Amino acid sequence: MLTTSTLQLANTYLRKGLGGTTAAPMSTTVPHDRTETGSPENERKFKVYKIVLTGGPCGGKTTAQVRLATFFENLGWKVFTVPETATILLGGRVKFSELDTEQSYIFQRDLLATMHQIENTFFNQASAIKDRNVLIICDRGCMDPSAYSSPEDWQRMLKDLNYEEFDLRCSRYDQIAHLVTAADGAEKYYTLANNATRSEGVSHAMELDKRTRSVWIGHPYMDIIDNKNTSTFDDKVNKLIQVVCDRTGIRSGDRLAKDSKKRKWLVSAVDWKNFGKFEEFDIEHFYLLSDESNIQHRFRRRTQNNRSTYTLTSREYFKESKDSIETRMNVLSRDYNTYANMRDKSRASIYKKRRCFMYGNMYFNMDIYSDPLPPQANGNHLIFLETYTTVVKGTPLPEGSMPPFLTIEKEITGDSQYSMYSLSKYTKVANKNEFAGADKYKDD
Numbered sequence: 001m002l003t004t005s006t007l008q009l010a011n012t013y014l015r016k017g018l019g020g021t022t023a024a025p026m027s028t029t030v031p032h033d034r035t036e037t038g039s040p041e042n043e044r045k046f047k048v049y050k051i052v053l054t055g056g057p058c059g060g061k062t063t064a065q066v067r068l069a070t071f072f073e074n075l076g077w078k079v080f081t082v083p084e085t086a087t088i089l090l091g092g093r094v095k096f097s098e099l100d101t102e103q104s105y106i107f108q109r110d111l112l113a114t115m116h117q118i119e120n121t122f123f124n125q126a127s128a129i130k131d132r133n134v135l136i137i138c139d140r141g142c143m144d145p146s147a148y149s150s151p152e153d154w155q156r157m158l159k160d161l162n163y164e165e166f167d168l169r170c171s172r173y174d175q176i177a178h179l180v181t182a183a184d185g186a187e188k189y190y191t192l193a194n195n196a197t198r199s200e201g202v203s204h205a206m207e208l209d210k211r212t213r214s215v216w217i218g219h220p221y222m223d224i225i226d227n228k229n230t231s232t233f234d235d236k237v238n239k240l241i242q243v244v245c246d247r248t249g250i251r252s253g254d255r256l257a258k259d260s261k262k263r264k265w266l267v268s269a270v271d272w273k274n275f276g277k278f279e280e281f282d283i284e285h286f287y288l289l290s291d292e293s294n295i296q297h298r299f300r301r302r303t304q305n306n307r308s309t310y311t312l313t314s315r316e317y318f319k320e321s322k323d324s325i326e327t328r329m330n331v332l333s334r335d336y337n338t339y340a341n342m343r344d345k346s347r348a349s350i351y352k353k354r355r356c357f358m359y360g361n362m363y364f365n366m367d368i369y370s371d372p373l374p375p376q377a378n379g380n381h382l383i384f385l386e387t388y389t390t391v392v393k394g395t396p397l398p399e400g401s402m403p404p405f406l407t408i409e410k411e412i413t414g415d416s417q418y419s420m421y422s423l424s425k426y427t428k429v430a431n432k433n434e435f436a437g438a439d440k441y442k443d444d
Helices: 004-017 063-074 087-089 101-127 145-148 151-161 165-171 201-214 233-248 333-340
Strands: 048-055 080-084 134-139 175-179 222-225 261-271 281-286 293-302 307-319 323-330 350-359 362-369 383-389 406-411
Touching: 048 063, 048 101, 048 201, 063 134, 063 233, 080 101, 087 101, 087 281, 101 134, 101 145, 101 151, 145 151, 145 201, 165 261, 165 293, 165 307, 175 233, 201 362, 222 362, 293 333, 307 333
Parallel strands: 048 134, 048 175, 080 134, 175 222
Antiparallel strands: 261 383, 261 406, 281 293, 281 350, 293 307, 307 323, 350 362, 362 383
């Protein structure tokens, strides 16, 4: 069975919340650029959650940051709002039109270094708070400068500053929320008036939006907050708050309208030659034993270029409301073997390659199951496509939204036979504590 210390840790995190809500610890408070961010032996009682608000010009980041901060402060969280470094520096009368090539590189390099240090200051402050949960909202993150630099200059910056791109993109922050510019879908609201350092026209704003969005492709928890199905800016802010609540495990009920839900499709064919830009990761999942049938634990290793992040995911099922809350926390690489020894032997490990990519304004994950295949895959290399959208299950996505290089066989949202939990099951091996919420399947 799962050891007492680990089980208590996971269950404690599931139940730690404020005002009756359930909160999920995503970050601990060890050094900020390390893949290793926690351990079963040494976890803080409350969590520190780091989110980046990014996007194109006039996407609403400044206002959304205030609204998001107020919402979480009302739940009893301590909130830090990290200011946008570029606005600070450009407000000091720096003008790009006056900079030559080398001066421009130096400015972008120093901007990245300054942003990194400012964030670390807030991260350290969060580490010192021991009596409540902490939310850190960063107005842009350390990958954003790459959108304004050539690939050669970006690699030069990383070398000069001794930074790793994998760390900046994948393990420094818990969530990325991209607020699409008003120039794309809400043109009448696009304005330069609320930011004295902004000078972009509509077409340029849309191009910058695409560039800033693309540099975060590959982050495990990236959400696109677009202008669709939003009649007011309040609707857009509520979409943002909802996705943060979902990621942190806060049960917001019907307080936030127009929820975005995960949808999932079975892919029958892929035009690999025309796939476009993507980031690919090797994923390993395995389930842990639990002595409570309403709680499920899953361990994940996510690897790219021989660098890995490790995540423990726990899901608690509520019989009365027939729903579940999923929470995650990062753990140390050295704890991999410890968790592996606690695996549920009635289920196989799941191995797959995950491609993360954008098509239009939608962010997709495509999972390609690899050898050794899960027992219930029946020898098939299954391919699943998933995204978050406000378009309800069974309804076609807006025209032009589905990637044309994929052939979709059928939608499998909510179909339990395609969940990892079902696919991993050994037919002849019993587990007396099957997850009680398995029949009320929530997509993995």
